[in-house]
Amino acid sequence: MTADVAATLATANNAVQHAMQAAARAARATVPGLAVAPAERLDDALRAMAELLRLRAAQVLEANAEDMAAARADGIRDALLDRLRLDDPRLEAIAGQLRALAEVPAEPSRRTIRELPGGFLVEECRRPVGVIGANFEARPNVVVDIASQFVKSRNAGVLRTGSAAIRSAIALADHVIAPGLDRAGLDPAMIQLFRVPGQVSARALVSQPGLIPLVILRGSGDSTRSLAAEAARHGVRTLAHADGGAVLYLDEAADAALAEQLIEASLDRLGVCNRLNLLLVHPVRWDSLVPLTLTLLNRLGIAASLPPHAHPLGHEWALDAGHEATVTIAPADGPYAAALIANDETSGLAAAIVTADQAAAAEFLGAYAGTGAFWNAPTRLLDGFKLLSVPETGINIDAVPGPRGPVTFRDLYLRQFVVTPV
Numbered sequence: 001m002t003a004d005v006a007a008t009l010a011t012a013n014n015a016v017q018h019a020m021q022a023a024a025r026a027a028r029a030t031v032p033g034l035a036v037a038p039a040e041r042l043d044d045a046l047r048a049m050a051e052l053l054r055l056r057a058a059q060v061l062e063a064n065a066e067d068m069a070a071a072r073a074d075g076i077r078d079a080l081l082d083r084l085r086l087d088d089p090r091l092e093a094i095a096g097q098l099r100a101l102a103e104v105p106a107e108p109s110r111r112t113i114r115e116l117p118g119g120f121l122v123e124e125c126r127r128p129v130g131v132i133g134a135n136f137e138a139r140p141n142v143v144v145d146i147a148s149q150f151v152k153s154r155n156a157g158v159l160r161t162g163s164a165a166i167r168s169a170i171a172l173a174d175h176v177i178a179p180g181l182d183r184a185g186l187d188p189a190m191i192q193l194f195r196v197p198g199q200v201s202a203r204a205l206v207s208q209p210g211l212i213p214l215v216i217l218r219g220s221g222d223s224t225r226s227l228a229a230e231a232a233r234h235g236v237r238t239l240a241h242a243d244g245g246a247v248l249y250l251d252e253a254a255d256a257a258l259a260e261q262l263i264e265a266s267l268d269r270l271g272v273c274n275r276l277n278l279l280l281v282h283p284v285r286w287d288s289l290v291p292l293t294l295t296l297l298n299r300l301g302i303a304a305s306l307p308p309h310a311h312p313l314g315h316e317w318a319l320d321a322g323h324e325a326t327v328t329i330a331p332a333d334g335p336y337a338a339a340l341i342a343n344d345e346t347s348g349l350a351a352a353i354v355t356a357d358q359a360a361a362a363e364f365l366g367a368y369a370g371t372g373a374f375w376n377a378p379t380r381l382l383d384g385f386k387l388l389s390v391p392e393t394g395i396n397i398d399a400v401p402g403p404r405g406p407v408t409f410r411d412l413y414l415r416q417f418v419v420t421p422v
Helices: 003-028 031-036 039-055 057-073 078-084 088-103 140-152 163-183 199-205 221-234 256-265 283-300 335-345 358-367 384-388
Strands: 110-116 120-128 131-136 156-161 191-193 214-218 237-241 246-250 276-281 303-305 326-331 350-354 372-375 394-396 405-407 413-421
Touching: 003 131, 003 156, 003 191, 003 199, 031 120, 039 057, 039 088, 039 140, 039 163, 057 078, 057 088, 057 163, 078 163, 088 140, 110 413, 131 140, 131 199, 140 156, 140 163, 140 191, 156 163, 156 199, 163 191, 199 221, 214 221, 214 394, 221 237, 237 394, 246 256, 246 335, 256 283, 256 350, 276 283, 276 335, 283 303, 283 326, 335 350, 335 358, 350 358, 358 372, 384 405
Parallel strands: 131 156, 131 214, 156 191, 214 237, 246 276, 246 350, 276 326, 303 326, 350 372
Antiparallel strands: 110 120, 120 413, 394 405
16 A cells, blocks of 8 residues: 555545544534433424324435445345335334334333432432444434434434445435424434445444444444444444344244244345244154255245255354345254254344243253243244334344343433432
């Protein structure tokens, strides 16, 4: 690299850093007003956004069509293209989630813990973080999902999405989110969409500890892990959703019809993290269940990766461009063995057992240490709205204390202890 090229890159990086700091400061300036805004005003903003999704649908869908055309030209196909796509039913689904969130009661700002000797009262208060960053994959619906969680939790935010969805994101920010906030009497600057494409902007987002102390990271494993490491280097905390891929174990006592039903239900969308990725089968049922599964997968247009495997068992097909329509099938010698495979070979996002044997289910559920554990239920239920009736900012799978599973507005607070005289 020549000195001139290095100087040009440094100048460009500095420009992005300054732009990110300006966005963060603009969001931060709205924090005092958010702290005292009536809860009804926050909910009114969510309802206004839902209404604007209907009124401004044409603008949003036009921008999304441009994103889709550009993605096809860039060779993006299948599951990744499906994640990018918006249509009228999907807009209505987003609007429905906003309306539902508006009806969820606000979290209490404080609760009494105990009385201390000497005549003191201990209370626990919930305080918003202030400004939260979010970096996420090219999924336009996530723009609204995360913005709505920030509004509900009284946090301002700086959002950054993949360049493939930038037109859709801008349309949602400019035609839905900002005017929805304004209609409710909130400052539209509280939600900033960073519009500079490229990884340099993602790195800038996770390097502002004084302005953006927490960043939600969603996306493919390697890029998200790299950003989490960069954030740690700068002292920025992250809630990272880097890996997915759900496991379904068919036990010796599995009902074949139910197994087929759950397999199909877990493959309705191939580009999502909680889809079926690894199918484990008890050896006693291998000869009866695997042929049925192969017939079902063939009907769904999905390939099976059978033993011997040329890849790790937990290889996440949703992130393997061109091979998303694949499921790995492998044997597991019982519930405990299946749970250990799920623990050791996969991300720990979600795993399910199909069985009529309660003892087998208890053995599996007791041994599996991942984020979501299911018995005779599809792993697709590991989703903020499906599981908790509120949208999510992402699904955190960290094996440390803190919010785990679908992260919602209820998790975006800081705990403060207040001691006062009784």
